[in-house]
Amino acid sequence: MELEERARDSADNCIACTSCVAVCPVTKANPDYRGPKLVGPAHNRMHFSDENDYEDSLKLCSNCKNCDITCPNGVSVATLNMLERAKYYKAHPEKHTQADQMLSHNFQMADMLKSIPFGRTCANIGMSIGEAMGMMGAMGIAPQRKSPRFATKYFREMYKEIKQPEGLTKEVLFFPGCFIDTNDPEVGVAFVKVMNANGYKVLMDDRFKCCGSPLVVGGYLDEARSHADNNVAIINEYAAKNIPVIACCTSCSLMLKAEYTELFAQEEMAQAAKNVYDAFEFLTILAEKGELKKVHVSSDKKFIYHAPCHLRAQGMGMPAVDLLKEIGVNIDSADAGCCGMSGSYGFHKENYETSMKIGSELFDKINASGAHKVVCDCGTCREQIKHGTNAKTTHPIQVLAKAYEQ
Amino acid sequence: MSKSDVVVIGNGFAGLMSALVSADQGKKVTLLSYGAGTFPLNSGVIDVLGYDDSGKAVANPAQAVSAVADEHPYKKIGIQALEESVKFFQDVVAAEGFPYVGSLNEQQWLVTGVGTLKPSCLIPESMQGSKCFEASEIVLVGIKGLKDYYVDMVAENLAKELGNDKKYTVVTVDPHYQGARDLTTKDVAAWMDTEAGYADFVSQVKGNAGAGKVILVPQILGLKGNVVYKKIVAELGCPVVETTAMPPSVNGLRLRDVLLSALKKKGITVIEKAKAEEAVIEGSKAVAIKAGGEVRLQTYNADKFIVATGGFYSGGITMRDFGEAKEVVFGLPVECDCFEERWVNKQLFSDKKQTFAKTGVRVDATLRGVDESGNVVLENVYVVGRNLSGYDFCFEHSGNGVALASAYKAAKA
Ligand SMILES: Cc1cc2nc3c(=O)[nH]c(=O)nc-3n(C[C@H](O)[C@H](O)[C@H](O)COP(=O)(O)OP(=O)(O)OC[C@H]3O[C@@H](n4cnc5c(N)ncnc54)[C@H](O)[C@@H]3O)c2cc1C
Ligand code: SF4
Ligand code: SF4
Numbered sequence: 001m002e003l004e005e006r007a008r009d010s011a012d013n014c015i016a017c018t019s020c021v022a023v024c025p026v027t028k029a030n031p032d033y034r035g036p037k038l039v040g041p042a043h044n045r046m047h048f049s050d051e052n053d054y055e056d057s058l059k060l061c062s063n064c065k066n067c068d069i070t071c072p073n074g075v076s077v078a079t080l081n082m083l084e085r086a087k088y089y090k091a092h093p094e095k096h097t098q099a100d101q102m103l104s105h106n107f108q109m110a111d112m113l114k115s116i117p118f119g120r121t122c123a124n125i126g127m128s129i130g131e132a133m134g135m136m137g138a139m140g141i142a143p144q145r146k147s148p149r150f151a152t153k154y155f156r157e158m159y160k161e162i163k164q165p166e167g168l169t170k171e172v173l174f175f176p177g178c179f180i181d182t183n184d185p186e187v188g189v190a191f192v193k194v195m196n197a198n199g200y201k202v203l204m205d206d207r208f209k210c211c212g213s214p215l216v217v218g219g220y221l222d223e224a225r226s227h228a229d230n231n232v233a234i235i236n237e238y239a240a241k242n243i244p245v246i247a248c249c250t251s252c253s254l255m256l257k258a259e260y261t262e263l264f265a266q267e268e269m270a271q272a273a274k275n276v277y278d279a280f281e282f283l284t285i286l287a288e289k290g291e292l293k294k295v296h297v298s299s300d301k302k303f304i305y306h307a308p309c310h311l312r313a314q315g316m317g318m319p320a321v322d323l324l325k326e327i328g329v330n331i332d333s334a335d336a337g338c339c340g341m342s343g344s345y346g347f348h349k350e351n352y353e354t355s356m357k358i359g360s361e362l363f364d365k366i367n368a369s370g371a372h373k374v375v376c377d378c379g380t381c382r383e384q385i386k387h388g389t390n391a392k393t394t395h396p397i398q399v400l401a402k403a404y405e406q
Numbered sequence: 407m408s409k410s411d412v413v414v415i416g417n418g419f420a421g422l423m424s425a426l427v428s429a430d431q432g433k434k435v436t437l438l439s440y441g442a443g444t445f446p447l448n449s450g451v452i453d454v455l456g457y458d459d460s461g462k463a464v465a466n467p468a469q470a471v472s473a474v475a476d477e478h479p480y481k482k483i484g485i486q487a488l489e490e491s492v493k494f495f496q497d498v499v500a501a502e503g504f505p506y507v508g509s510l511n512e513q514q515w516l517v518t519g520v521g522t523l524k525p526s527c528l529i530p531e532s533m534q535g536s537k538c539f540e541a542s543e544i545v546l547v548g549i550k551g552l553k554d555y556y557v558d559m560v561a562e563n564l565a566k567e568l569g570n571d572k573k574y575t576v577v578t579v580d581p582h583y584q585g586a587r588d589l590t591t592k593d594v595a596a597w598m599d600t601e602a603g604y605a606d607f608v609s610q611v612k613g614n615a616g617a618g619k620v621i622l623v624p625q626i627l628g629l630k631g632n633v634v635y636k637k638i639v640a641e642l643g644c645p646v647v648e649t650t651a652m653p654p655s656v657n658g659l660r661l662r663d664v665l666l667s668a669l670k671k672k673g674i675t676v677i678e679k680a681k682a683e684e685a686v687i688e689g690s691k692a693v694a695i696k697a698g699g700e701v702r703l704q705t706y707n708a709d710k711f712i713v714a715t716g717g718f719y720s721g722g723i724t725m726r727d728f729g730e731a732k733e734v735v736f737g738l739p740v741e742c743d744c745f746e747e748r749w750v751n752k753q754l755f756s757d758k759k760q761t762f763a764k765t766g767v768r769v770d771a772t773l774r775g776v777d778e779s780g781n782v783v784l785e786n787v788y789v790v791g792r793n794l795s796g797y798d799f800c801f802e803h804s805g806n807g808v809a810l811a812s813a814y815k816a817a818k819a
Contacts, residue, residue, distance in 0.1 A: 017653065018653045019447075021654060022446040023442065028592075030585075031585020031593065032585050032586040032587070034587040035587065069678050070442045072721070073721075257700045257701045258700040273700075273701045313700070315678065315679035315680050315681070315704075316680070316698050316704050317675065317677040322675075326408070335670060
């Protein structure tokens with residue numbers, strides 16, 4: 001059922017204060033981008049559906065949501081941009097590039113490779129060869145980057161081999177998301193350990209699809225909608241059984257909690273959102289109820305934390321940092337803004353320079369920190385950090401899982 | 407989230423200063439922020455009192471503050487807290503390497519972005535318009551392609567203000583800008599932060615610099631405190647003065663960054679996009695605030711709360727209908743002359759205060775909300791900044807001054 005309150009109507013709340021322009025990292029790094037105020041709210045209101053009337057620089061927005069974070073009037077600026085972008089590609093499907101197609105549909109590739117014996121190993125070798133021969137650039141993908149390799153075993157496969165303790169009465173459903181599932185499954189393993197230690201059995205549901213974030217950014221809104229409908233139905237099924245859904249990736253959780261509803265304005269989506277939690281949000285709730293497993297870390301190894309923009313946009317601070325600090329981890333937030341990657345954005349060849357310029361403040365802070373590892377909840381932020389600094393990275397849930405092992 | 411001593415709601419100038427003063431008292435502070443506050447809009451200068459009730463320009467803010475009407479927040483805050491707050495602020499920004507000049511005993515002068523003069527009380531070193539007074543020649547720098555800065559008009563207006571016995575020279579600097587959008591002062595300031603941009607600028611201006619001259623520029627001297635300002639003054643060998651600016655205001659952003667850096671050093675937790683929605687009250691005390699977040703509100707417990715939500719302008723106070731103004735988070739009593747016929751003074755630039763602008767929470771001398779008989783409503787909830795009733799910041803030029811002094815007083819209480 002359609003909701004009455006729609007994100008696209010929030011354009012009318014814009015008072016043209018330019019706060020969003022002042023903080024937009026792409027505006028700062030790339031003088032061709034006209035900035036959120038004009039591209040989002042203003043254009044949305046002025047746009048009278050001539051299918052050729054599009055703002056050219058719209059494609060430069062990374063959907064990082066710093067505009068939303070800064071807007072004093074609750075305008076869903078980034079979503080307005082994404083809706084506008086979707087309209088453009090609907091009218092001009094031929095404008096989609098090969099890179100758009102690939103970067104938005106990585107989940108299809110991942111599924112296909114899984115079905116081929118040694119498919120992943122071969123693909124990884126193929127990527128190495130492709131990178132070495134400079135083929136990435138020809139496909140529109142930033143040749144400077146190393147593409148994330150596929151794990152030889154995805155999390156959904158590893159999960160089946162994990163023996164969870166008998167007799168756990170409480171259950172949560174894990175939404176792994178593509179990156180953790182197919183690129184960084186150890187994060188999922190750590191999540192299961194942490195939840196088990198707190199008395200929860202972790203469930204998986206193979207019907208889940210990619211949250212759709214890369215599809216939205218690529219302008220494939222209809223496909224994103226079908227993913228949303230699929231995932232929302234599953235989440236609501238579990239809600240009926242009082243089983244919460246938890247994500248470790250902050251872009252996935254933002255999508256499930258907020259962006260589905262913003263983009264598509266369906267009541268079921270708003271309903272499902274109430275049953276979705278970020279992992280550390282959930283653990284914090286346990287801690288507040290005195291139900292979180294107690295542990296104290298005595299090592300003084302120094303960590304530095306990078307807060308993903310898609311976590312900051314959730315309006316709940318940095319629960320991972322608070323919780324890790326509480327148990328004695330020596331960790332401090334870098335507070336250096338956007339890393340510049342924004343999911344698949346920085347992988348596009350034409351965005352590479354912008355992406356690295358945006359990240360430079362964070363890279364400098366990390367390099368100067370002398371920290372032993374960078375902690376961050378987002379997989380593609382971690383890729384960017386490794387690329388920009390050579391630092392080692394980890395997900396906060398892995399830090400907590402380690403603490404539990406001691 | 408574990409309990410704080412103080413929760414500050416709102417992240418404008420009043421909110422940030424409340425948090426800093428509270429932390430300085432050794433308190434554990436959480437700040438709930440939403441949006442960017444007025445920083446990107448105002449020039450980051452601290453007006454204490456520019457004009458008195460009759461609209462006469464104030465020469466000595468301390469004296470004029472002592473003479474304000476009983477309803478005015480300064481009366482409740484008192485001159486001592488104002489004085490201490492000014493010192494506190496100047497210490498904070500100086501420690502961050504971004505000193506503000508000025509005192510309560512005289513006004514500083516700003517050159518506006520259209521070339522007029524305007525009084526203020528505390529201003530960054532780079533904006534000291536008074537340096538133009540002694541100069542024999544003012545070199546006005548325009549920037550090719552810069553939006554909303556018409557250097558010839560600035561020259562013309564400034565000559566009217568300062569007289570024609572000075573020489574006014576206009577120089578236009580080409581930033582070799584290639585972008586597709588309009589150039590803003592923020593873009594030029596970012597360019598000045600680069601070594602190449604700085605060197606390019608200096609090479610285009612240097613020929614016009616020299617003894618007895620002042621270089622007047624739009625607000626472009628870098629985004630990071632006064633780094634570029636110090637460098638360029640030394641290099642050009644004569645005073646350089648920035649004008650005020652159209653939003654996004656570079657100096658407003660500088661001040662915000664500097665204060666946020668100070669907050670971080672004090673270990674203050676800042677929660678972004680955390681709009682306070684509900685208060686949890688027990689008896690005559692607030693115990694928690696529910697705020698934020700996507701889907702579900704988060705609970706923030708504390709012993710004391712400071713409401714710095716910016717009044718009408720920033721959503722701290724709303725009014726659906728005449729007579730129904732309310733403070734949004736705690737429902738504190740709002741004082742206003744809420745009758746349609748008296749609400750606005752239709753002459754926008756007239757010499758009278760606006761009724762709607764004076765609307766705010768009714769507080770006592772402790773800055774806690776009080777009912778009509780003067781009884782404190784919530785013992786541990788304090789109100790600061792634009793939320794306070796009884797003054798029209800726009801008319802009297804007192805916005806950031808009231809914000810600072812009230813923040814200081816509430817945090818010390
Ligand atoms: C265009 C303009 C120019 C100005 N120029 C000057 C000047 O040159 N000099 C001067 O001294 N003064 C100036 N002022 C006045 C000055 O900016 C303000 O009076 C003063 O800064 C008010 O500060 P504040 O912190 O009370 O409010 P604000 O700066 O408005 O901050 C309030 C903050 O609280 C947030 N908020 C609101 N509701 C909630 C909630 N429920 N939960 C969480 N957060 C919330 C808002 O989003 C906002 O960020 C100017 C004002 C304007 C509008
Ligand atoms: S989403 Fe990010 S890149 Fe896009 S307009 Fe907003 S701040 Fe700028
Ligand atoms: S910050 Fe919000 S209100 Fe201000 S210009 Fe941007 S969208 Fe409009």
